[in-house]
Amino acid sequence: MRGRGTEDVRRHNLSTLLGLVHARGGVTRAEVTRELGLNRSTIGALVGALVEAGLLVEQAPSDGAPGRVGRPSLEVRPRTDGAEVLAGYVDVHAVQVVRVGLGGAVRGRRTVATSAPPTPARAAELLAAAARDLLAESPPGLLAGVGVAVPGLVRAGDGVIAHAPNLDWRDAPFADVVAAGLEAATGQRLRVDVANDADLGLIAEHRRGAAVGLSDVVYLCGTYGLGGGVLTGGHPLTGHRGYAGEVGHVSVDPDGRACRCGSRGCWESETLAAAWAEPFDLDPDAPDIADLVLARLAAGGVVSRRTRDKLSRAFARGLANIVHLFDPQAVVLGEGLWHRLWPEVRDDVMPWVDRLVMPAMRAGITVRTSALGEGSTVLGAAELAFTRLLQDPLALTQESPDPDPVLQG
Amino acid sequence: MRGRGTEDVRRHNLSTLLGLVHARGGVTRAEVTRELGLNRSTIGALVGALVEAGLLVEQAPSDGAPGRVGRPSLEVRPRTDGAEVLAGYVDVHAVQVVRVGLGGAVRGRRTVATSAPPTPARAAELLAAAARDLLAESPPGLLAGVGVAVPGLVRAGDGVIAHAPNLDWRDAPFADVVAAGLEAATGQRLRVDVANDADLGLIAEHRRGAAVGLSDVVYLCGTYGLGGGVLTGGHPLTGHRGYAGEVGHVSVDPDGRACRCGSRGCWESETLAAAWAEPFDLDPDAPDIADLVLARLAAGGVVSRRTRDKLSRAFARGLANIVHLFDPQAVVLGEGLWHRLWPEVRDDVMPWVDRLVMPAMRAGITVRTSALGEGSTVLGAAELAFTRLLQDPLALTQESPDPDPVLQG
Known part of the structure; x- marks a missing residue:
């Protein structure tokens, strides 16, 4: 651990302030002062620096604060067009790109269905084409970064996909491939960060969804494979290479079915598309497998009851x-099969959870569905792309003084 | 997240400096300057403040640094008698107390065997008597705190044992009971912190044992129950109530044996004393179960081979x-059955680990035994007791100006 000087303090305070406004959307100076625990003149200087950098605006609060007397405190808000990011999500049946402004507003979206899981090169091509389309709609201010979500093991630091079983990718230097594709499409070298889809869904739900304000959360997602994102003590669980949180490959039955990972009886192979498809004689890779399963459950009968x-x-x-391992405040079911099935099977699952958890840990086990619905993964990729700006707001704005860097080439 | 001021900076720097010297034992000013990344005059002032507080000394380095010319850099060392803690460990067959000085030196130890698992009151009584004995040997300088390790679920914040299956404790306000016992025995109200044994073993191995310098580690310990302590990204995994890391109660076989936790087929019930005792017809609660199992394995035969x-x-x-969940740099086998069995069974276990882990995660899986042997848990309790002093060194020394607070009554 290093010591700290005054420059670190200023950077930390600017980062804290911008992060607060980015997450909340709008806060009064009084709230900022209270939250940061600094004096008003320091807050004033910090707000001023970020307004000058084009990242924040100060304005009268949106609701008139009725009943209050005296001059209303000005509200500090993010400049949605002051900094933007591009975020992508490569899934088994589709590639998606969104354009997101500071504060989290989605300013544009493209989704391209794919008939088969794309190769890394094909995925990068689709991402780049969608990105060019979205940027052509209006010139962005500062383009702060690009984030991409992939369902697989993503090596920390360099965005190499070590293994994505359901895309059948191995050792793919995907961040580099995407950066090259974007450069060809937009004429600009952009920084691209790639991460595991569940890790990103977790970040999105934590910032603006079902996990706001929580410190210990497990996020689950997926239909063909089960991804896990874990927040513990306020920190994302990554492991030393970035591969942690593979809850789908916890072995729950030594005699269970073979899993795509090479092992047997994984939580994923015992409970996702393959497990539901078999008794109902469905195609486990069908894009609408959740609808098909729900129809069979609704139809009832012996197989339906036994399978359920x-x-x-x-x-x-x-x-x-998960409760024994992570002692979470909540388990969030993000986009995917269990999110779709949950209203139907919740009352079958929860009594078993109660029976299987140690009595002392049972109280207050909360399983809830995503508050961002089918969009949390790609919104998490947007948050990933904002990371660098939020960590050191002025470094990035000073580094790119040109207000229109993408379309200049 | 709060903003920071100059007082926070000074506290942070003092804390970083004292933590460095406490962990390393002795460092030169040049090393301190390099590690903290601050200028020499700031380092001088920080060292001076901690020397004046009686926590550090400066002296010529212990080895003469042969071959060097010029004045040797003075070495900053912890004052072993400048601050001390008491640390206890309540286990199924014994209660242990050690007296530890700043820098980690053990200055005294008492172990009391118990014929049956003690009640909370009896355990507190044994801890207090041993503590009084240890303090009577020499008057301590600053007694910075008391830490106690218990094999069970310890609620964060108040030291209540929610459940310790192998001691048969439930909802025991153990920190308070120990504080009262120590007050009766020493005449002084001391701060007592209680934590899970595996969480503390992990801390000890991380500070001075098999996990020094690592950020992602899983520590396992226990003979009758399997405790887990997890370090992830440099942070201990606690969960929101303090109960996380119960790797022993991950269900690995739906048809497995009944576990003391109330569930079935837990990793603990499938692999610890109960599982080894059954095929060999041994008493699973025997204090020397590891020796008995090792003798049976050495004797060979069909049962031995099949059990192994x-x-x-x-x-x-x-x-x-564990590899899939935490992607650790190392798994450390701390005190307990698997630590004892490991040299004998290692070559049977590791090929299975290789087969069961996803190929992309296989490289570099390290399982090693504790470097602190049978002492890591109680040494971790000592580190817990030092926490407050290390976080804010001057607050505690200024709060207790009397050099001999314990024996003054």
Whole structure:
């Protein structure tokens, strides 16, 4: 651990202020002063620096604060067009790109369906084409970064996909491939960060969704594979290479079915598309597998009841493991099969969770569905892209003084 | 997140400096300057403040640095008698107390065997008597705190043991009971912190044992129950109530044996004393169960071979889960059954780990035994007791100006 000087203090305070306004959307100076615990003149200087950098605006609050007397405190808000990012999500059946402004507003979206899982090169091509389309709609201010979500093991630091079982990618230097594709499409070298889809869904739900204000959360997502993102003590769980949180590959049954990972009886292979498709004789890779399963459950009958019982119990076993491992305030079911099935099977699963968790840990186990619905992963990729700006707001704005860097070439 | 002022900076720098010297034992001013990244005059002032507070000394380096010319850089060292702590460990068959000085030197130790697991009141009584004995040997300087390790779920913040299955404790306000016992025995109200044994073993191994310098580590310990302590990204995994890391209660076999936790087929019930005792017809609660198992393994035969194969595979399944969940640099086997068995079964377990872990995560899986041997848990309790002093060194020394606070009454 290093010591700290006054420049570190200023950078930390600017970062804290911008992060607060980015997450909340609008805060009064009085709230900022209270939250940061600094005196008013220091806050004034910090706000001033970020207004001057084009990242914040000060204005009268949106609601008139009725009943208050005296001059209303000005509200500090993010400049949605002051800094923007591009965010992508490569999934088994689609590639998606969104353009997001500071404060989290989605300013444009493109989704391209794919008939088969794309290769890394094809995915990068689709991402770049969508990005060019979105940027052509209006010139961005500062383009602060690009974030991309992938369902697989992403090596920390260099964005290499070590293994994405459901895309069938191995050792793909995907961040570099995307950066090259974007450069060809937009004429500009942009910084590209790639991360695991569940890790990013977690970040989005934590910033503006079902996990706001929580410090200990497990986020689960996926239909064909089960991704896990874990927040513990306010920190994302990454592991030393970036591969942690593979809750889908916790072995829950030594005699279970073979998993795409090479092992057997994984929580993923016992409870996701493959497990639901088999008893109902469905295609496990069908894009609408959730609808098909829901229809079979609604139709009832012996197979339906037996399947529901067996898979609810298997899913509960994994949820109990999660409680024992992470002692979370909430488990959030993000986009994917269990998110879709949850209203139908919740009352089958939860009594099993209660039975399987140690009595002392049972109280207050909360399983909830995503508040951002089918969009949390790509919104998390946008938050990833904002990271550098939020860490050191002035470094990035000073580094790119040109207000229109993308379209200049 | 709060903003920072200059007082925070000074406290942070003093804390960083004292933490460095406490962990390393002795460092030159040049090393301190390099590690903290601050200028020499700031370092001089920080060292001076901690020398004046009686926590550090400056002296010529212990080895004469042969071959060097010029004046040797003075070495900053912890004052072993400048601040001390008491640390306890309540286990199934014994209660242990050590007296530890700043820098980690053990200055005294008492171990009391118990015929049956003690009640909270009895454990507190044994701890207090041993503490009084240890303090009577020489008057301590500043007694900075008391830490106690317990094999169970310890609620964060108040030291209540929610459940310790192998001691059969439930909802025991143990920190308060220990503080009252120590007050009766020493005449002084001391701050007592209680934590899970594995969480503390991890801290000790991280500071001076098998996990020094690592950021992602899983520590396992126990003979009758399997405790887990997890360090992830440099942060201890606690969960929101303090109960996280219960890797022993990850369900690895839906048809496995009943576990003391109330569930079935837990990693703990499938691989610890109960699992080894059954095929060999041994008493699973025997204090020397590890010796008995090792004797049976050495004797060979069909049962021995079958048991070794089955339990090695079951242990490997849990290790593979740990790799998938935490992506650690190392798994450390701390005090307990697997630590004792490891030299004998290592070559049976590791090939299974390799087969069960996803190929992309296999490289560099390290399982090693504790470097502190049978002492890591209680040494971790000592580190817990030093926490407050290390966080804000001058607050505690100024709060207790009397050099002999314990024996003054």
